[in-house]
Amino acid sequence: MHVHRFEKLWFGASLVLIVAFIGTIVYGAIGPGVAMVGDDGGTIDAATVADGDFGQTDNFRSPGVYESSDGDGVDVYIVARQYLFNPGTAQPIEVPRGEEVTFHVTSADVTHGFNLAGTNVNTMVIPGQVARFDVMFDETGEYGIVCHEYCGSGHHTMAGQLHVVPQSQFDTTAGGDN
Amino acid sequence: MATGHPDDTSTLSEDDYVETEDGTRHRSAFVDRYPEAARIVRICLGISFAAFGVGALFGLIQALHRTNVLRVIPSSDYYTLLTGHGVLLALVFTTFGIAGLFQWASTRSLGIEPTSSKLTATWLGMMTVGTLLAAGTILAGLFDWIPASADVLFTFYAPLKAHPLFYVGAALLIVGSWFAGASYFLQYREWRSENPDARIPLQSFMVMTTMLMWYISTLGVAVEVVVFLIPWSLGLIQQVDPLLTRTLFWYFGHPVVYFWLLPAYVIWYTVLPKLSGGRLFSDPLARVVFVLFLILSTPVGFHHQYTDPGIASGYKFVAMTNTFFLLLPSLLTLFTVVASMEHGARQRGGSGYLGWLKALPWEKPAFAGIALSGIMFAAGGFSGMINAGMNINYLIHNTLWVPGHFHLTVGTAFALTLMAVSYWLVPQVTGKRLQLYGVASLQPYVWFVGMVLMSNAMHRAGLAGIPRRTAEPQYDQFSFQAVAGSVGEMRIQIAIGGTLLFIGAAMFLAVMLATWTMGKSNSQLRVNGYLPEPMSGATDSPRVLDNLKLWAAIAIVLVALAYGLPLFDMVADGVLSPGSVPVPA
Ligand code: HEM
Ligand SMILES: [Cu+2]
Ligand SMILES: [Cu+2]
Numbered sequence: 001m002h003v004h005r006f007e008k009l010w011f012g013a014s015l016v017l018i019v020a021f022i023g024t025i026v027y028g029a030i031g032p033g034v035a036m037v038g039d040d041g042g043t044i045d046a047a048t049v050a051d052g053d054f055g056q057t058d059n060f061r062s063p064g065v066y067e068s069s070d071g072d073g074v075d076v077y078i079v080a081r082q083y084l085f086n087p088g089t090a091q092p093i094e095v096p097r098g099e100e101v102t103f104h105v106t107s108a109d110v111t112h113g114f115n116l117a118g119t120n121v122n123t124m125v126i127p128g129q130v131a132r133f134d135v136m137f138d139e140t141g142e143y144g145i146v147c148h149e150y151c152g153s154g155h156h157t158m159a160g161q162l163h164v165v166p167q168s169q170f171d172t173t174a175g176g177d178n
Numbered sequence: 179m180a181t182g183h184p185d186d187t188s189t190l191s192e193d194d195y196v197e198t199e200d201g202t203r204h205r206s207a208f209v210d211r212y213p214e215a216a217r218i219v220r221i222c223l224g225i226s227f228a229a230f231g232v233g234a235l236f237g238l239i240q241a242l243h244r245t246n247v248l249r250v251i252p253s254s255d256y257y258t259l260l261t262g263h264g265v266l267l268a269l270v271f272t273t274f275g276i277a278g279l280f281q282w283a284s285t286r287s288l289g290i291e292p293t294s295s296k297l298t299a300t301w302l303g304m305m306t307v308g309t310l311l312a313a314g315t316i317l318a319g320l321f322d323w324i325p326a327s328a329d330v331l332f333t334f335y336a337p338l339k340a341h342p343l344f345y346v347g348a349a350l351l352i353v354g355s356w357f358a359g360a361s362y363f364l365q366y367r368e369w370r371s372e373n374p375d376a377r378i379p380l381q382s383f384m385v386m387t388t389m390l391m392w393y394i395s396t397l398g399v400a401v402e403v404v405v406f407l408i409p410w411s412l413g414l415i416q417q418v419d420p421l422l423t424r425t426l427f428w429y430f431g432h433p434v435v436y437f438w439l440l441p442a443y444v445i446w447y448t449v450l451p452k453l454s455g456g457r458l459f460s461d462p463l464a465r466v467v468f469v470l471f472l473i474l475s476t477p478v479g480f481h482h483q484y485t486d487p488g489i490a491s492g493y494k495f496v497a498m499t500n501t502f503f504l505l506l507p508s509l510l511t512l513f514t515v516v517a518s519m520e521h522g523a524r525q526r527g528g529s530g531y532l533g534w535l536k537a538l539p540w541e542k543p544a545f546a547g548i549a550l551s552g553i554m555f556a557a558g559g560f561s562g563m564i565n566a567g568m569n570i571n572y573l574i575h576n577t578l579w580v581p582g583h584f585h586l587t588v589g590t591a592f593a594l595t596l597m598a599v600s601y602w603l604v605p606q607v608t609g610k611r612l613q614l615y616g617v618a619s620l621q622p623y624v625w626f627v628g629m630v631l632m633s634n635a636m637h638r639a640g641l642a643g644i645p646r647r648t649a650e651p652q653y654d655q656f657s658f659q660a661v662a663g664s665v666g667e668m669r670i671q672i673a674i675g676g677t678l679l680f681i682g683a684a685m686f687l688a689v690m691l692a693t694w695t696m697g698k699s700n701s702q703l704r705v706n707g708y709l710p711e712p713m714s715g716a717t718d719s720p721r722v723l724d725n726l727k728l729w730a731a732i733a734i735v736l737v738a739l740a741y742g743l744p745l746f747d748m749v750a751d752g753v754l755s756p757g758s759v760p761v762p763a
Contacts, residue, residue, distance in 0.1 A: 037485055129420075
């Protein structure tokens with residue numbers, strides 16, 4: 001098979017480019033530690049979530065913001081349903097600056113999205129699954145939460161807020177049902 | 179011997195004329211040689227273009243609605259139109275367009291008519307009925323008094339539920355396309371029985387590798403629809419696992435983009451070099467590219483699920499690696515396409531480092547449209563690399579960036595290529611000379627400018643966090659912050675770009691309609707179907723390239739490796755759990 005010299009060169013350059021791309025991503029994962037949403041949130045009975053009866057599940061508590069059991073940072077439990085985030089929509093979610101915030105997000109009905117607009121805090125919210133991920137906010141401020149997965153005819157009304165406050169002002173009971 | 183017609187970019191081949199006994203020469207266009215295949219191509223293109231017209235109208239309404247420029251529907255109906263836009267354009271316009279192109283390519287390169295008219299009637303019938311059912315249930319959603327709707331978007335994720343007929347329609351469209359593929363394979367088999375030792379003609383090779391990829395990948399969506407969604411929408415099973423059905427969808431959802439793209443590549447490899455005034459560089463390399471697509475296209479779907487909970491990061495990583503290797507055949511194509519254009523330009527007397535670009539026939543609609551779609555695809559490929567990056571993806575997942583990206587790929591690389599090649603092909607399958615030539619010459623540029631505006635603004639809006647698939651430009655609880663430019667300016671660009679695109683679509687349809695209705699059959703065409711031989715022919719390549727069984731087997735093994743474990747994980751706890759009841763119930 002005859003392959004032109006330029007074609008060979010291009011082939012080689014393409015391969016180098018591809019390997020370099022993969023390299024940057026591997027670096028992102030092990031260097032700066034960009035973590036993925038994985039399967040460690042576990043599964044949950046979607047009907048239980050819909051009933052609001054969390055007593056029977058061990059990997060999800062009533063929606064709200066909690067001090068972590070290990071005393072380090074906070075845990076935020078969020079339930080998305082047509083067309084609100086609880087907490088988030090009726091009252092803003094409040095988290096402290098500079099601490100590890102672990103989100104646990106699940107859905108009571110259809111698939112929703114959970115995105116802090118303009119940031120890479122972004123996950124799908126799939127019924128039966130708990131999306132679990134850690135975020136550290138370095139600065140205080142307010143973020144918009146938007147449902148970015150079509151979830152029904154009121155999809156465009158589904159939004160909320162998250163406030164990052166100084167540790168001194170943080171109060172675990174704020175912004176949750178608990 | 180050029181005939182002096184404006185579209186003659188290369189000499190007519192002697193094959194294009196037949197001599198009768200009295201010594202007169204008659205035209206021998208595709209329609210004259212293969213009347214049956216030409217009829218099938220006409221039917222496919224007709225339905226494809228009709229779907230395109232309706233879909234483009236919905237696109238215009240969306241672009242104006244979500245930017246708050248003009249609102250003709252209530253926001254709750256936005257999703258009905260968006261479902262229609264996605265289904266009519268991404269599924270119907272494409273599938274029928276491809277079926278037509280492939281029927282042409284297969285027939286032309288093998289030199290024989292389709293073998294079974296029963297089979298033809300079957301697949302045309304299934305695909306048409308499927309389209310009518312799906313489109314009908316979607317449109318019924320606009321009318322409260324019709325008890326059917328399908329506002330589930332073209333991704334139709336459970337537990338959002340559509341009317342059962344919507345799923346039946348989707349299944350018929352896909353299974354119909356399987357039979358269309360069978361018809362191309364039968365044509366090949368007949369050709370093979372008469373040509374036992376010859377190499378597979380290039381276009382037929384491309385058609386068959388693409389269809390093999392399509393068979394492997396549509397299996398996922400077929401299982402999703404037939405095993406889960408149809409019984410569930412009929413109430414036969416009470417719940418489905420949203421993550422499992424979503425995974426089956428995306429198993430098909432990425433390869434489908436190659437099903438859209440490869441027919442464009444068929445045109446770029448086999449027709450564009452001729453339209454540029456030259457010939458393809460290398461037939462063997464084109465085959466390598468198609469084989470790579472067959473092997474690599476399917477085991478990548480998890481890259482649409484980077485942000486899904488319930489799937490281990492390791493599987494996502496494997497999909498990402500595969501995705502990046504899938505860049506290889508596209509990068510090779512980029513090289514070949516540009517090199518072929520340059521070669522053509524130099525044959526036409528172009529010279530200089532970049533000066534040759536001026537020698538290309540930019541005033542001719544077929545060439546201009548295909549070349550412009552290639553340029554836009556390069557930009558789309560770039561934003562696609564961003565999508566593929568596991569960690570960068572988190573910034574843009576489900577934002578307007580994503581439609582910004584695929585309006586460059588399927589919405590331009592495929593769509594504009596199909597429109598442009600129609601300026602060359604429709605005269606050959608109708609026997610009628612292209613009408614409204616001036617409108618046709620301008621049309622690719624209108625589409626190009628419209629897409630530059632709409633798509634660049636969509637990409638930037640995505641970076642600002644503006645979601646896709648939403649009827650409202652703004653939310654009550656916060657406002658979006660633009661990274662570059664302002665949000666208001668992006669909205670204007672989307673609205674203007676969308677309007678220009680619609681005008682481009684209307685211009686195209688006007689040319690087609692005029693050609694079909696006003697053109698005289700049997701006219702002297704301005705185009706001819708002669709495709710010059712590649713510089714390096716099929717015989718230069720190792721025979722193993724033609725071993726389609728081998729490549730299909732490798733593709734299946736790779737799919738099993740990438741999907742075996744994750745799918746096993748999902749069904750290990752029961753296929754319907756963790757389940758979810760239908761919404762609306
Ligand atoms: C007249 C030309 C077109 C216009 C004005 C247009 C406009 C739009 C707009 C504004 C959206 C975003 C809607 C949203 O996310 O809220 C959209 C989505 C989409 N467009 Fe287009 N478009 C056009 C042509 C095309 C073509 C030619 C294709 C494919 C062949 C296409 C395929 C899609 C798909 C698949 C979606 C996503 C649907 C979904 O998210 O469910 N569009 N279009
Ligand atoms: Cu939602
Ligand atoms: Cu939503």
